Amino acid sequence: MAPSSSSGLTFKLHPLVIVNISDHYTRVKTQLNPPPSVCATENASSNNGEAMLQPNPRVYGCVIGVQRGRTVEIFNSFELLFDPSTETLDRSFLEKKQELYKKVFPDFYVLGWYSTGSDAEESDMLIHKALMDINESPVYVLLNPAINHAQKDLPVTIYESELHVIDGIPLLIFAHTSYTIETVEAERISVDHVAHLKPSDGGSAATQLAAHLTGIHSAIKMLNSRIRVLHQYLAAMEKGDIPCENSLLRQVSSLLRRLPAMESERFHDNFLMEYNDKLLVTYLAMITNCTSTMNEMVDKFNIAYDRNARRGGRTAFM
């Protein structure tokens, strides 16, 4: 729906912004639909009215950063209240926040705004125009909160506004822009930390050992397929389907003679012993893994359910 932008500006997005937006969204969503057991005692009265509001609330906020020449770098963001009656963002609050941020970060100024959803909508244009008096060409950062495991890249899109003439009327429409992610050292550490909290079923080889082993696995797979090809070729030659090529046969036989002696008794012995040793080590590793998981779980269980446990004792968190 939105075409690509042609303004020529390069956008750099910091992960802090993405984390902020997703945190804001998650918080609002959890507060609207609280888990059943916890808030039963607390918000019994206020809960009745808003039991199941819109399952995907839209959140709004402002993004701030620096623009140097043709590069726009979005560093940070803060939240804003959306007034559904007038369909605008709370202006006074925005200006107050802007002043506060100016004191701490004098270089940053409001570059645009963000929201959540799957696609840019018409009503967003109104908000966009309202912001145009702070920044002549604001950016619109859109985060898609729907979790899609098949999707490989971030569900974040950045739109710019462009003046296009459609049917003789000059209209402002949203246009896609590409962006890159830029990290500061502190952000890299926190993103690394969050990434390691991945759930148990993950799939991708995140650790070095797994990457190394996958490499070996694919190498062996390729060797196996090549040997299979050779085997088929030799069988066909024996049957007579393919004319005998002596040079190839000589190469194959020299290759075979280079193989180590695999048939001797001692090789078998050593091989099995090493194999069993590795299996025993794996078993030990699995048991240690299980024991540590069980330990953590028992700690959590004691905290949650044990009535008279913590009398001034220390617990090792994490």
Add this chain to the structure above:
Amino acid sequence: MNSTEALIASIQGLSASSGDLSALHGILRKAEDSLRTNSDVQLATLEQLDPSIHSLGYLYLLEALTRGPVSKAKSVLLIARFINSCDAGQIRLASEKFVTLCKRFKDRVLELKDPLRGVAPLVSAVRKVQVSAKCLTALHPDCLQLCLQAKCYKAGFSILSDDILEVDQPRDFYLYCYYGGMICIGLKRFQKASELLYNVVTAPMYQVNAIAVEAYKKYILVNLIHSGQFSGSLPKCASSAAQRHFKTWCTPYYEVGNRYNDGKIRELEAVVVAHSSDFEEDNNLGLVKQAVSSLYKRNILRLTQKYLTLSLQDIANMVQLANAKEAEMHVLQMIQDGQIHALINQKDGMVRFLEDPEQYKTSEMIEVMDSVIQRTIGLSKNLLAMDESLSRDPLYLGKVGRERQKYDFGDDFDTVPQQFSM
């Protein structure tokens, strides 16, 4: 009359898809009382229904019938046939009714003094009611009880081989582990019996219950037979009620255990004879005798750790056996069971004790290791799932949040008295 016919018609009509089934379930529940009082419901009405297609309706009718006038033998036959052919999906909609029906079946079978007939139907009933292989149902202990009465331990053991992860009623769990332990004792698998009985003994309980006391008595004896150890105190994870009260109920067993630890056969036998009436009452006399005979084995095992070679006569003297012949028989038995490794030289009556020849480098070993590792991986997955569900538990999150605030006051981790109340 009309209501029953209408009911039959609706059962036959609505047994097709799951939406219809829930409607049918509602109808049946409302009609339950009328079914009970209505004397027109006879066996003939049952003939009109097919148990494999109309399982839900058949279940309700059968339950109302067997409560009333139908003879015991006939009801046993009907229920057995029903269990074998019913549809598991429909049954799970009305699992409590099914469970009561099966319990009634078990009672009738026991009254008829023919427990063997009930074993196969109950085993299949357990499989059908189980939502997943990890859930414990109310039928498990009943099935195991029947297997025990019928002495067909293998069928019972097949039920025991599931790993139970979810338990509904604690009483079911106690009974399941207790009966399971007894079945394993019957099969002479003392390791698994010891684990199951340990579960009962250390299960959380606020008051001592009879099942746990009986299980503890058997647990002491099984431990003596299996590993030759007796400790007078319960494991630390047993509930405080158990730790305080079990001792008073199990004094004869404690004495047996203590004598066993001393290792003298004569005294052990004297104690057994003294308390034999107690053991008879608890039906544990057989186990006690097995424990006594295992003491010989334990003593011979101790000898292997001290000596390299020994003559048969010396073994007989040290272990207080009658003569060398008996010693030879014992040692031979132990070699066959795999408990010790030794060579008997019959010419001069010497026994040479050897090391364990297992080098762990055969291909059979690989298969053993592989299966064990797979099991551990499965266990680890279950543990991780439990851990994650605990981390999401709002009770836990609430308490963690509250505690964290206390430690926010700088690095003073040493002796912060808990005066700060939230």
